[in-house]
Amino acid sequence: MPAETNALNSVSPRSASMVENLPDWLKRPIARASELSTVQQIIKQRQIHTICEEGRCPNRGECYAQKTATFLLMGPTCTRSCGFCQVDKGHAPMPLDPEEPQKIAESVSLLGLRYVVLTSVTRDDLPDQGASWFARTINQIHQRSPGAQVEVLTPDFWGGRDGGDPHDLQRDRIATVVNALPACYNHNIETVRQLQGPVRRGAKYERSLRVLQVVKTLNPLLPTKSGLMLGFGETEAEVLETLADLRAVNCDRLTIGQYMRPSLEHLPVQRYWTPAEFDRLGAVARTMGFTHVRSAPLVRSSYHAGEADEMLMTQS
Template sequence: MSPQTNRSAISERRAIVSALPDWLRRSIGNASEISTVQQIIKQRQIHTICEEGRCPNRGECYAQRTATFLLMGPTCTRSCAFCQVDKGHAPMPLDTEEPRKVAESVQLLGLRYVVLTSVARDDLADQGAGWFAETMRQIRVLNPQTQIEVLTPDFWGGRQDGTSPETLQQQRIATIVAEKPACYNHNIETIRRLQAPVRRGAKYDCTLRVLQTVKELDPTIPIKSGLMLGHGETEAEVIETLQDLRTVGCDRVTIGQYMRPSLEHLPVQKYWHPDEFERLGKIAQDMGFSHVRSAPLVRSSYHAGEEA
């Protein structure tokens, strides 16, 4: 990055931050904790969504011995308009050593709870389901006491030998469910009306089907989903989405504020007040969700280990 480009990026970031309400301004946390994690993942050429997504809670989570690893490289084959993860060009080939490297990182960091997520890899035959499973197995070899949550893409699309996309999706999900994760997470992200502009390439009903499939395959595995507010949704639409999640058996939910990563991403339509998040959290609890995190800075993996 040239000095001029870097200055432009810094200026843009400052403009975005200056528009934030007070309740969204916070320190990223303990610099030494962040540096330790960054050094370990850099040495092994692996990735965390904490870093790729610039999560505001990463220092806090690292200090609590929780991290979310981003599998299969940093480049996504989808193009969601809210997400900071790299996209728009072909992803790199899989690093065959990545599952082992992640397992070693979990061991070095002493993680008690780890979340595995990934970019969408529509270019792979199984869209990465087997990679999740193998990474889980490798982690358990070195860290038998560490609990593993998965946050997966929808595994939708593609036909093989005439097999329907629905059947392929179920097979891919079953590959991961067979490894008994501590929690299976797949985010719905936004309300039905806003799926197309926010989640390009993903669909509302497809997400509900993922969650329902997990529940049908193994009712003992808690399932979780998450919403970002600020894209122009109404409270009634958020409540409707929460009801849809409960209908398919979703046990846990996170609700947080969308924060624009750059001027190239979707603009924020509204900054929801902490009191509004608290009210939605209470509504979700009354619906029967067993674990609810609802606050402006909540993200999918925020305090995930406390739910186990």
């Protein structure tokens, strides 16, 4: 699973008939080729990946028009098999490209990005789950674009081939990323406790809460963030329980969006939540103490991610 990311999804060609059943508020105009070409050209020339493309995010046209993208580290193939995710899985991932961190830093510079989001597929096959790869890429970006801020959306860093206590290993891997000084640390819990099994195969609810808790233990001043998808059959009470659990580990920022089934091979949508319901959940989240909330059907983890830091800089 790609860092448990909810950077989902427009429907694939195999499920084109499902488009007709989407509520009006989930239909977006097709982006103009001119809005897509600059970013696509840069990433294709360097043979790097974005979750915008691999996850077929419905907002990629808007983001590309603004010359922004969320970079996908460590290849396009995930070692886990979540029931919601469009990203490639089911076979051995590619070897790491030793030049990838530099290529991403070059792309950030060429696009003139002030705020960068780095995510990754889950790489259970790597000794440190790719934590050092995140740190290396952050450092490369900081060296080439000193003014750019980098948000990370990481996997849970659980397991792997190392021996020792898995909790200690997880903490060490998180510390590797935190010590590289990201602007925000995001790890998505994705769905409510009761639905973790079918939705997030290989992940655990408490384990994800622990990621966010460990980040705050290592650096209390580093903003943390998490995201939820709705539409798997969760109740509003279960959603509110999840928000309370996130606040209990001092999670600062929150995204809530609608799950959109990427193909007939993925989990079906049980319910389309209305824009009014998303507005209500967002309002409740703010009263609970989340400092930055985006709650709307087409919201994804990285959508307008830099706005929270821009607001903080404006207020300071």
